[in-house]
Amino acid sequence: SYDLTQPLSVSVALGQTARITCGGNNIGTKNVHWYLQKPGQAPVLVIYRDSNRPSGIPERFSGSNSRHTATLTISRAQAGDEADYYCQVWDSSLVVFGGGTKLTVL
Amino acid sequence: EVQLVESGGGLVQPGGSLRLSCAASGFTFSSYAMSWVRQAPGKGLEWVSGISGSGGSTHYADSVKGRFTISRDNSKNTLSLQMNNLRAEDTAVYYCATFPSYDYGDFELDYWGQGTLVTVSS
Numbered sequence: 380s381y382d383l384t385q386p387l388s389v390s391v392a393l394g395q396t397a398r399i400t401c402g403g404n405n406i407g408t409k410n411v412h413w414y415l416q417k418p419g420q421a422p423v424l425v426i427y428r429d430s431n432r433p434s435g436i437p438e439r440f441s442g443s444n445s446r447h448t449a450t451l452t453i454s455r456a457q458a459g460d461e462a463d464y465y466c467q468v469w470d471s472s473l474v475v476f477g478g479g480t481k482l483t484v485l
Numbered sequence: 486e487v488q489l490v491e492s493g494g495g496l497v498q499p500g501g502s503l504r505l506s507c508a509a510s511g512f513t514f515s516s517y518a519m520s521w522v523r524q525a526p527g528k529g530l531e532w533v534s535g536i537s538g539s540g541g542s543t544h545y546a547d548s549v550k551g552r553f554t555i556s557r558d559n560s561k562n563t564l565s566l567q568m569n570n571l572r573a574e575d576t577a578v579y580y581c582a583t584f585p586s587y588d589y590g591d592f593e594l595d596y597w598g599q600g601t602l603v604t605v606s607s
Binding site for chain 2: 380409410412414416420421422423424427428433463465467469472473474475476477478479
């Protein structure tokens with residue numbers, strides 16, 4: 380099975396840039412999607428196919444993907460960005476999620 | 486507006502069965518593949534199952550294969566998950582979600598319901 384590795388937690392100062400990584404073997408060859416989930420709420424898609432933003436997602440959210448690491452970047456972090464973030468890929472006809480990263484805005 | 490409303494969750498004993506439903510509205514249900522994703526208390530997301538727009542193609546995580554069955558009724562805009570031989574480790578919030586495509590495949594899950602809680606305990 381394909382494994383996706385995310386840091387358990389990331390902290391960022393208010394207004395600074397947060398980067399959340401998602402590691403996987405040759406992940407650069409896959410489409411990577413990102414979701415945020417706030418406590419008690421359903422996940423929300425924030426980046427699809429490496430770097431595309433769904434309508435309604437702020438430009439502060441961006442994504443990149445290269446070789447063995449995909450990255451979600453949140454610029455000018457706000458208190459409302461505090462959430463769990465999950466990466467997701469497709470592998471061998473299965474949907475695979477990373478373990479999730481808790482983003483704390485200080 | 487896309488709406489997905491799950492129902493059918495509850496408390497069930499180990500070895501028991503439960504059927505979850507997801508009522509869809511706001512889009513042409515039959516044109517899109519669907520999926521179930523679950524989240525155990527305090528844990529991350531785990532994909533459970535997926536189905537094509539026609540219902541002719543289904544896929545399952547190894548953890549539920551042989552016990553769970555995904556299906557859809559396109560005439561009623563409803564997605565279902567029949568869960569048999571439930572185990573304590575199946576305890577989770579179950580979400581239904583849409584793929585932006587007719588075929589189940591290499592895509593994101595673009596809309597999610599609010600989830601329904603399944604608790605497996607004696």
